[in-house]
Amino acid sequence: MAVTADAVARLAAIEKSQGYWRSVWTRFLRDKVAVCAGCVAAGLVLMAIFAPWIAPADPLDGSMIKRLSPIGTEGYPLGADELGRDMLSRLIYGARLSLFMGVVPVLIAFAIGAAIGIAAGYLGGWVNTITMRVLDVLYAFPSVLLAIAISGALGAGILNGLLSLTVVFIPPIARVAESVTTSVRKLEYIEAAQASGASSLRIVRDHVLGNVLGPIFVYATSLISVSMILAAGLSFLGLGVSPPNAEWGLMLNTLRNAIYVQPWLAALPGVMIFLTSISFNMLSDGLRSAMDVKQ
């Protein structure tokens, strides 16, 4: 009898662990806004991957006589930019660098920030105090200012842009990781694991990570939208990506001079930044409510 009860309990636990992700997925599918946003985001990623097959023309190949052709010109469905390059192709190819510059810093910052935050939260004590005080200093800068300060000092370039954005996103992610880990560490089952002699590394790996990575990840996804705007903003200022690369922020920058000639053409790259940013934002909101993370 006792054996059966044990088996039932174990089965229930297995079913529960599978059931959690299944119920997250069901809840997510019920949220129509989030599903739409997810489709748009996925579409943008696919567009970036398959750019060479989708784009009708070479994004770097311009024709001087076609300079600033209006939207709807024969052969140039979305017009041509200030060097006569096909706008549609540049917008499609632009997804590659723009998404890369927007998403990669958040991923790196997620890895580093989560590691710092979990370590500080689990170890507690003076390690926690010192780590969090150091992060507070970076936190004391408005994010736009810090990104511009670092990449302004380092100079233009893709790598410098990535580096400065990563530095900007580490402190907020580490803060969230620290607070989530601190609250998990105080739970009784961690105490039980400690009492049964498990090493710190093992406790973190087996008992802490599973409970904290979800909320930290959800928080990190909410930063992608900000990161997209900031990354394109750096290129818009002449930092970050440099010409002749196709990147939405940079395209907005170079087309700004044409605002009196072809105003709506000049605004097109911004539509792409907006679309990406808003779809990631709503996707992240949907993930948060589906995973029931409170923040």
Added chain:
Amino acid sequence: MLSFILRRVFYTVPIMLGVSLVCFALVHISPGDPLVSILPPDASVELQEQMMAIYGFDRSYPEQFLRWLGLALQGDLGNSIATGRPVASEVFNAVGNTLILAVTATIIGFTLGGLFGFVAGYFRDSWIDKLATAISVIGVSVPHYWLGMVMVIIFSVELRWLPATGAGPGGSSQWVWDWEHMQYLILPAVTMSVIPMGIVARTVRALVADILQQEFVSGLRAKGLLDRGVLAHVIKNAAPTALAVMGLQLGYLLGGSILIETVFSWPGTGFLLGQAIFQRDLPLLQGTILVLAMFFVVLNLLVDVAQTSLDPRLQRG
């Protein structure tokens, strides 16, 4: 209360030191010799060493930092490489213009955002709530520099109602609150206000919805208080947090105004930063960022103190 303020001020000092250390480090993480932009390429070794000694680059980093910090505390942020003028006076002029822009934007954003958020939280799940939520999502996801361009396209290029760039006659130094000048302020301020509007709307909505669910509201209703009376209690409870968010948003706008100031050629700190980056004028970059970051730290302190004095419950936490 006094002990809380003292503790909070005491806590700010190491942050300020850290912030100045980061600003000091900016010049040293930048690639190349910091003197390259002043010296001619064929400068002799002696001249180079002489200049190194004048600027103090021959000393150790801690020594350089203390010297720089000492001068900064006396209001000397060095001279701009491009113009040769003192960085402090350039930044001082620009801060005034950025304040005009950021304060106006914060007021617009807070009024509209607060209103949207309040109505949305009060009539939760109604169509007006959905509309307000949509506006706040758009507000935080729109690239504001692009929104600025779109504003210029609509109101300056197509309709020709408002000037596209600059700060009016008199340039950067003479701001007057008359129509001739204020028409230059409208587009950048409205563009900038979209950022705090979204965030304030989101915060106020959550606050109001949360307060309405608390027991004391049911208590007030049970006591027979009319909706209008309940409203006053809700506002009183939401105000401290809402004001704190407003203060922080002002800080973010001050520090993050560079993109909007670039779009509108508004002669503030952001425009100055843009110039510093473009001309690789490192002392100007360093000085401007130091001043803006310090503004942000002090503003945070003020917001904390103000919020706690408005809502004494926070002191215990």
